[in-house]
Amino acid sequence: MIYRSLFPRDFLSELERLQNEVRQNFDISPSIRGFTRGGFPALNIGSTAKSIEIYAFAPGTDPASIDVHIDKGVLTVAGERPSMLPPAETKATAHIDERFSGRFRRVVTLPDDIDASAVSAKYRDGVLHISIQRREAAQPRRINIQ
Template identity: 65%
Template sequence: MYRSLFPRDLFAEMDRLQREMQQALDLSPSIRGLGRGGFPALNIGGTPQAVEIYAFAPGLDPKTLDIQLDRGLLSIAGERPSALPSSESGSAVHINERFTGKFRRMLTLPDDADPEAISADYRDGVVHITVQRRASAQPRRINVQ
């Protein structure tokens, strides 16, 4: 009803602004509430035994990745070099949609994550990080006698 009074879709613009502000202020997402739009893109899931994190970072040298865990805060950092010719060579770039430069993604792990049992593997442009859960947090069957 009121949307026809505005030259542009004001409500869509307000929604976009709210999403951008939320992303800008969301510095330390948890595994349940990740901000979108960062690099590398993340998929996170879990089992009763481990938290599985997949970071999609094609074109990186795995030796340049810096993955750290400090007091429940996991950070994935590195730098992706540009594959485009430099502007000094006289060539022009018309479209550049691929992210290049330094990056850092951080997320808070659950309280039952074991900082001593973490592993990372890089294959086909995907970093797979496995964080085991503490044995004390594992479900157990209690026998009744």
């Protein structure tokens, strides 16, 4: 059990803590860990000097059902993950259903220096890897001093 004083010394920080708890409890974004922040699919986004690397974790999703678009500097990953529950006509009862199923959509704003014509996407073992190259002019280069 976590000990909390009944009379907090800093009323505003205690109020902020309560707001955060309420926000977390009502944030209904399913993930592999249950109901937490974020959404499905979970994303890891990073960059190098030459590219933007995006990993979308979507196990159990058919790659043909995933749609990836770049338009005006915005990347959209959308698709559908089927339900694994037995059909209703089998009269089976599901006691716990924590796995996300249904339509999903994630939107990421990209930096201005990307080359939208140099994009690759690969799906392997439930992970969608999207690599977006940066424009050649935006990449760092060494200037020789004469």
